[in-house]
Amino acid sequence: MxxxxxxxxxxxxxxxxxxxxxxxxxxxxxxxxxxxxxxxxxxxxxxxxxxxxxxxxxxxxxxxxxxxxxxxxxxxxxxxxxxxxxxxxxxxxxxxxxxxxxxxxxxxxxxxxxxxxxxxxxxxxxxxxxxxxxxxxxxxxxxxxxxxxxxxxxxxxxxxxxxxxxxxxxxxxxxxxxxxxxxxxxxxxxxxxxxxxxxxxxxxxxxxxxxxxxxxxxxxxxxxxTTVGQSLGGPFRRTALLAPHGGADPGGGPNGFQINKTAAYAGITPADTHQDAWRLVVTGRTGTVRLSRADLLRMPLHSSSLPIACVEGWSTADQWWRGVRLGDLAALVGHDGDPPDVFVESLQRHGAFRRAALRANQVADPRSLLALYVNGETLSPDHGYPARIIVPAAPGVLNTKWVARLTFGDL
Amino acid sequence: MRPRPPLGNPFQILLLACSFALAGYAGVRLLAGDWRAVALWLVGAALLHDLVLLPLYTLADRAVVRGLGAAGRREGTLYVRVPAALSGLLLLVWFPLISGMADRRYRSATGLSTDGFLARWLLISAVLFGGSALLWGLRVRRATKRRPPAAH
Structure with missing residues (x-):
């Protein structure tokens, strides 16, 4: 046979x-x-x-x-x-x-x-x-x-x-x-x-x-x-036993949620973000202003609950962000009422998305913030201290961390 | 007169020509960088799957079927095959994390550790194989009980 x-x-x-x-x-x-x-x-x-x-x-x-x-x-x-x-x-x-x-x-x-x-x-x-x-x-x-x-x-x-x-x-x-x-x-x-x-x-x-x-x-x-929990967040993250952003969160407390790129990975040092060193440079129709974190804190602060959603498929539940509206920063440099696009630059020296552009509709949304706090606490270095962008529904990498410069104007 | 090679379905030829044109339009962009390496990955993926991965798991499966058959326990094939296939699937998909081959970047980028992945995969595998063994054991016991005493 x-x-x-x-x-x-x-x-x-x-x-x-x-x-x-x-x-x-x-x-x-x-x-x-x-x-x-x-x-x-x-x-x-x-x-x-x-x-x-x-x-x-x-x-x-x-x-x-x-x-x-x-x-x-x-x-x-x-x-x-x-x-x-x-x-x-x-x-x-x-x-x-x-x-x-x-x-x-x-x-x-x-x-x-x-x-x-x-x-x-x-x-x-x-x-x-x-x-x-x-x-x-x-x-x-x-x-x-x-x-x-x-x-x-x-x-x-x-x-x-x-x-x-x-x-x-x-x-x-x-x-x-x-x-x-x-x-x-x-x-x-x-x-x-x-x-x-x-x-x-x-x-x-x-x-x-x-x-x-x-x-x-x-x-x-x-x-x-064993995967879906990393996109559901909350208690379900624990069920994503083998997914890259499943299991435990990287830390505890208000800043403990998932991180895409840490400050160390991006090459951000405490000297870069120290209150004496860091200034936000905002440029627009009427010129340029330089703001310290204290200056920003004196502006009207607003809150929005928004998730972080990464191209890698994982995301977090809504976090409670607090900061200055992008529309208010545009108004500060002469774009009152009808904000244009904005070009965002990070302190980060290397990496594909250290610079990002946001469209006028994203700038104009009242939920779009230059966030200074998250979940009631100052942003941690890994989540973008001194200030980060947070825009509703945008991919994670467009929510630039360690923001250094905002240039308003049509791109 | 020599016979001409047949053309086949002209609709199919047109459709495939259209498909190749689109693939070519994207393909020149795909190959714009390191074209040799990208082409190697594209063709290599198909060859590696068809000529290495598939024969390997087929041979492993045959070895299980034959081995159990030789031991007179052919009915147990599924109890070995199912947990092995599921455990192997998880290893295949999450190999970079389980093996720790991207450990340094993963650790420094996410602030998380890859330490748990190997342990969790092993634990899931243990549950799969253990659960399967338990089911098989129960089935064997039930079959023995049902047999009349004379068969002993």
């Missing part, structure tokens, strides 16, 4: 699993069709949230050309908007990993199928599949590595993940158009035992197809339960 077993994976008899078949692949493919579409849309939304067309400092992919066709002015409400879209993007991406792996497993015999191409159309489809599989794994891998701060990929994350997404999506759409009708038909008619994916000489089953799908779903559920 054993002698007639074919040795080459190009032979259909090489593949023995009784699970493979059109129904199994179609279920997984349909889940990915929906899931990856959501990933792509939330990814595009995240790019728009940076307001990349406002200023070059906000744009990590300036040569995007037509790929930025859909950009729009990012709104300031609801305040949890970026928390939601980016939390969905990262959590869903992680949850889909077992589905992606199972889908690739279910169709692997086709990788080795001979002849390599039956027609020109078939040859092109197989080339496209390299972009689909390579591009898909590239997107998932760069995303998973980035949220763990493991920057081993070849270049900056933003261009790799953004352009990689478009390469992947180009192949994904073609694949969906070619295969989705078949998948729907397979699901409707419960086609299980016909086609090239079904093993001609299967091993005895150890699990049913439904059982195998339950295992895939169980993997997704396990990843979901």
């Amino acid at each position: 054993r002698d007639d077993r074919p040795l080459l994976p190009s032979s259909p008899g090489f593949w023995r699993s009784p699970l493979r078949g059109p129904w199994f692949t179609s279920v997984l493919g349909t889940v990915l069709l929906v899931g990856i579409t959501v990933l792509f849309v939330t990814g595009l939304v995240s790019y728009a949230a940076y307001n990349p067309d406002l200023s070059p400092v906000n744009d990590q992919t300036p040569d995007k050309g037509l790929l930025g066709f859909y950009l729009f002015a990012w709104p300031t409400g609801p305040v949890w908007l970026y928390r939601l879209t980016q939390g969905v993007h990262v959590t869903l991406g992680i949850v889909l990993i077992p589905v992606l792996l199972a889908k690739l497993w279910s169709v692997v015999p086709r990788l080795f199928a001979l002849p390599p191409a039956r027609s020109l159309a078939h040859a092109l489809e197989r080339i496209s599949l390299l972009l689909l599989v390579g591009g898909g794994l590239f997107e998932f891998t760069t995303g998973v590595l980035n949220v763990q701060l493991d920057y081993v990929f070849p270049g900056s994350f933003y261009p790799l993940h953004f352009y990689g997404a478009w390469v992947f999506f180009a192949a994904f759409v073609a694949h969906a158009v070619l295969k989705a009708p078949t998948a729907v038909r397979n699901l409707r008619r419960h086609v299980r035992e016909e086609g090239d994916l079904v093993a001609p000489r299967p091993d005895a089953p150890t699990v049913s197809r439904r059982g195998a799908l339950a295992l895939v779903g169980g993997g997704s559920l396990l990843l979901f339960l």
Whole structure:
């Protein structure tokens, strides 16, 4: 019996699993069709949230050309908007990993199928599949590595993940158009035992197809339960046992919540922020004013409850910030009533987002503050002492910490 | 007369040409930096998955099925496969944190420590394998009880 077993994976008899078949692949493919579409849309939304067309400092992919066709002015409400879209993007991406792996497993015999191409159309489809599989794994891998701060990929994350997404999506759409009708038909008619994916000489089953799908779903559920807490915050953060911003908060007390980049990491020293050294330089239509922290504290102070939401998918519950309205600072330098855009510079000397631009609608929102306090206490160095920006619904990196200079005017 | 290579579905050719054009438009931007390394990552990701990861876990799974089959305990396959697959999945996704390979940056950027990740992954794995062993044990016991005494 054993002698007639074919040795080459190009032979259909090489593949023995009784699970493979059109129904199994179609279920997984349909889940990915929906899931990856959501990933792509939330990814595009995240790019728009940076307001990349406002200023070059906000744009990590300036040569995007037509790929930025859909950009729009990012709104300031609801305040949890970026928390939601980016939390969905990262959590869903992680949850889909077992589905992606199972889908690739279910169709692997086709990788080795001979002849390599039956027609020109078939040859092109197989080339496209390299972009689909390579591009898909590239997107998932760069995303998973980035949220763990493991920057081993070849270049900056933003261009790799953004352009990689478009390469992947180009192949994904073609694949969906070619295969989705078949998948729907397979699901409707419960086609299980016909086609090239079904093993001609299967091993005895150890699990049913439904059982195998339950295992895939169980993997997704396990990843979901050990990840989602980092985007919910509060008591749920403890449940995110393996997520980068799960588990315990970095500290206790009013400043104890999650930190994106510490003062030490950004190279901010106590000498930089000392009350004798630090001055906020505000420039606008009527000139420049220099304000100490004491000067700022004499201005009208306002409060807003806003979250921190990071591109890495984690976020905090609303924190209670207190500081000077950006609109009031604009008015101080001659922009009364109708504030323009603002260019924000940090004390930070290195790093991609040490400078950021905010759009007029963000400056004008009364909840947008130059915060001096959080949760009733002076900002800690790690949360941006002496002063930081906090804007509703903006991605975390646009909430510049250790602010040194604000330049109001149309960008 | 030599037979011409067949063209196939013209709609499919058009669709794929359109897809390649868009992929090319984004692709030249993707490859604008270190193009060799990026291309290596793109193609390498597919090859590494299809020719290394997938064969490795397939062989591991076959070894479990065969080993249990040889021991006359084939019905226990799932009790080994499920916890192993789930534990392996968590390791695959969170490998940088569990292994501590990005420890220095993570520590200095977030003010958090990667110390707990390995321990938590091991504890989750212990719960998965332990729970599975318990279920299997209960099943075996129930099956033994149900058997008539004569079978002993």
